[in-house]
Amino acid sequence: MKQIHLAAHFPGVNNTTVWSDPKAGSHIDFASFAHLARTAERAKFDFFFLAEGLRLREQGGQIYDLDVVGRPDTFTVLAALAAVTERIGLTGTINSTFNEPYEVARQFASLDHLSAGRAGWNVVTSWDAFTGENFRRGGYLAAEDRYARAESFLRTAWELFDTWHGDEIVADAQSGRFLREPGPGKFRRQDAFFDIAGQFNVPRSPQGRPVILQAGDSNEGREFAAATADAIFGRHATRDEGRAFYRDVKDRLAKYGRTENQLLILPAATFILADTDAEANELAHEVRRAQISGPTALRFLEQVWNRDLSGYDPDGPLPDVDPVLGEHTVARGRASVRMFRDPQATVAEWRALADEKKLSVRELVIAVGGRQDLIGSPATIADTINDLVQNDAADGFILVPHVTPGGLDDFADRVVPLLQERGVFRSEYTGTTLREHLGLDA
16 A cells, blocks of 8 residues: 655645634744654654645735734744754745745755754745735746756756765865865856856755755646656645546656656645544535635735725625636735636626525635535544545545644544554654655655
8 A cells, every 4th residue: 555645735825724723833932843743753744735825815915814923034934943853744835936946955055964954845836926025126027948947046056066076085184174076066057037056055865966846836837847857746635636647647757767666756635634424514515614704715816807996895696797817916926826827717606606505705606615625523533534545536635624733633643643554654753864755766
């Protein structure tokens, strides 16, 4: 049987988070990050995953309500977590559009040293000028240029990591000094995106290179992952969608000289856990309504309609106006806009669904955007995860709790032991590095 891989996602405040729950804590206090990471480590998860936001998002010219708490720097948090954990991998999202390879490679090599080989990098691109305004270059890149830059960025970082590979320390007989031959860290990279040369100043780290994750779902994103990634942070958590995505990506590996076990498919999955399936379904309904208030539902619709819908009743019917096509001026900086490539088709589909089931705006958004992936008793969730992995819909899951930081506690205490009893999840760590946890070659 396949062994299941599990990771814990600290999402920050977003549309999966019920920040109003009395059990919810701070999303910026280090104690919250430490609690979730330690819980995941206690449960023997492969890694802790930290998302990144480079700008507070806006909608209708105002800061989006779920972004008001802000988000601290990824490397700072992961470096601090390295000091309070021992075995769990520490993975973070770092953008390839607005950063520089030397700087990012140096930070990841340092994190890998500090954590004794537990660093992982989720490589992402940025699609909008809204985020770019925070950076010197500004602007944005077309889709084909984003992925071209991302691949060049990643391969440049790899060259930097590898500059110390194979070098030997030798002693100079006359001076008594220890020298490294042929010279530490020398590099030269010149292409359409980068023209850099110099010396990389961080010795080769325990993993050599951090584990690479990629989160793109487009054809370009899948191709980029097949060529370069160790794991995909996906969003297809159902059996049919998962199997199709799994097969599509795995079938792309051969042309890059890679085998299927060199790339893991790890969808993000939210979960609702209770003593019985009936109680879990009831709780899931409550959580969905807490996640999607009336104002949040209207804001979600604005991302597709691309117009101000504040005058509509969230408990009334869908707007009878058509979406505004072209540049998104209402939902600036909202990544979810990218998921709706054909607003007219999406609106038509939603109207049909709302008419068929007599759904209000809020009920429609709950139906299409507030779904939990795993709902049930501990036994039901354990069976579902195992079924999806054994049937090649995934290699494991990156779990996203709806309450931070304690939302993973029950899963660790009640679901993980059942997976261990089935023999599909480790009872103890057998390796020390993240690559070893994931079964990847060094």
